[in-house]
Amino acid sequence: MPKTITLTERFGHLVTTPSPKKKIERDSISVSLVEAALRCAEMRGVAREHLLAAAGIAPATLDSPRARVSPVQYGKLWNATADALDDEFFGQDAHPMRRGSFxxxxxxxxxxxxxxxxxxxxxxxxxxVLDDLTFEPDIDGERVRIWLADKAAPKTMFAYATGFILVYGLLCWLVGRRIPVLAAHLRCPEPADSDEYRLMFCNDLRFRAARSFVDLSAECAALPVVQTPATLKRFLRDAPANFIVKYRNPDSLAARVRTRLRQTAPTDWPEAESVAAALHMAEATLRRRLKQEGLTYQTIKDALRRDLAIARLAHTQETIPQIADALGFAEPSAFRRAFRKWTGVRPADYRREA
Known part of the structure; x- marks a missing residue:
């Protein structure tokens, strides 16, 4: 039996607050998920101030319902909460998932x-390790269904999401790719921030279902496990930040596309055909392989633009027209519409709240 190692021991080096540049380079997470984790801790007598400090999240960030934090910050909050509660499921089950379980x-x-x-x-x-929520695989030729068997009353949306992140993130890492999520039907009522959870699960996320389940692409069942004890060290070192925003494989095609885009100003981002040529493949191959990872070229660009916009609004004095121009929008009005679609508020309101 391997020695039990706590999350603190594994992840204790993740203590520095990411710089603005690092925030620019990563996807982001709604502050509503931060609030959900903090509520779990507060219900068990743990003050939020300690957890926010451990995560490098300014308390004022929580004042804006549309604020976002980086996966590294949320990962540190995750670890701090698990350590404080001695429960990697945040007290959301009758039986605690003790530190070191993952x-x-x-x-x-x-x-x-x-x-x-x-x-x-x-x-x-x-x-x-859990009593109230179990995961029951059901595999056929069309899909891999994971039944989320909640024995009594429906769990909260955050509880389902916590379990999904742990199971799905580990499975994706083991086979070395992001597995497409086809559908997720849950027994809980629809939360106010359901759009954020759709980013985490998939567009076909439904609520008040008769039974809870998540459907994954059928191909994942036959994919070989490609990881080794050596790669496990790296995975645990970076977890859970490396799979909180779905699963991020640093060696995936999507990661290679992101790397190329980050090296170029958004105004000069190439078309998919040019990116494919630079990566020595046909455009159709690029699109097919990105689809296998649950992404498209456009969604990668949109996510990078969103986080660049958030970082510039929060950390620079650039005007809205300047930011719109830098991000490749033809008109400031187009940027305002896109930003409101991303966050629900206007850029000026977001900057004022931030």
């Missing part, structure tokens, strides 16, 4: 043959 789960699943066997081992392990 590390042991990774070791248990690492020697699996393929995605199907890995998912079975993950589900079996989670059944040992």
């Amino acid at each position: 590390v042991l789960l990774c070791h248990a699943a690492l020697s699996s043959r393929d995605g199907a066997q890995a998912l079975a081992r993950i589900a079996s392990f989670m059944r040992l």
Whole structure:
């Protein structure tokens, strides 16, 4: 049996607040998920001030419902909350998921043959550490369905999301790619921030379902497990920030596309055809492989533009027209419309609240 290692021991080096540049280079997470984690801690007597300080999140950030934090910040909040509660499921189950459980789960699943066997081992392990919520795989030729068996009353949206992040993030890492999420139907009522959860799950996210389940692409069952004990060290070192915003494989095609885009000003971002040529593949191949990772070229560009806009509004004195021009919008009005679609508020209001 491998030695039990706490999240603090594994992730203790993640203590520095990311610079504005780092925030620009990453996706971001709604402050509503920060509030959800803090509420779990507060219900068990842990003050939010300590957790926010550990995560490098300014308390004033919570005053704006449309504010966002980086995955690294949210990952540190995740770890601080788990450490404070001695529960990696944040007290959302009758049985606590004690510190070190996720590390042991990774070791248990690492020697699996393929995605199907890995998912079975993950589900079996989670059944040992949780009482109220279990994960029951159901695999056929059309999809891989994970039943989220909530024995009593429906869980909260945040509880379903917490379990999904742990199971899905580990499974994606084991097979080395982001697995497309086809549908997610949950028993809980629709939360106010359901759009944020759709980013986490998929567009086909429905509420007040008769039973809770998540459908994954059928191909994941046959995908071989490609990770080793050596790569596990890197995965645990960066977890959970490396899979909180779905699963981010640093060696994936999407990561290579992001790297190329970050090296160029948004006004000069190339078309998909040029990116494909630079990566020595056909455009159709680029689009097909990105689809396998649950992304499109346009969604990658939109996410980068959104976070560039958020960082510039929060950390520079540039005017709205200047930011719009720098991000490649023909008119400031087009930028304002896009930003409101991304965050729900106008750029000027976001800057004032931030």
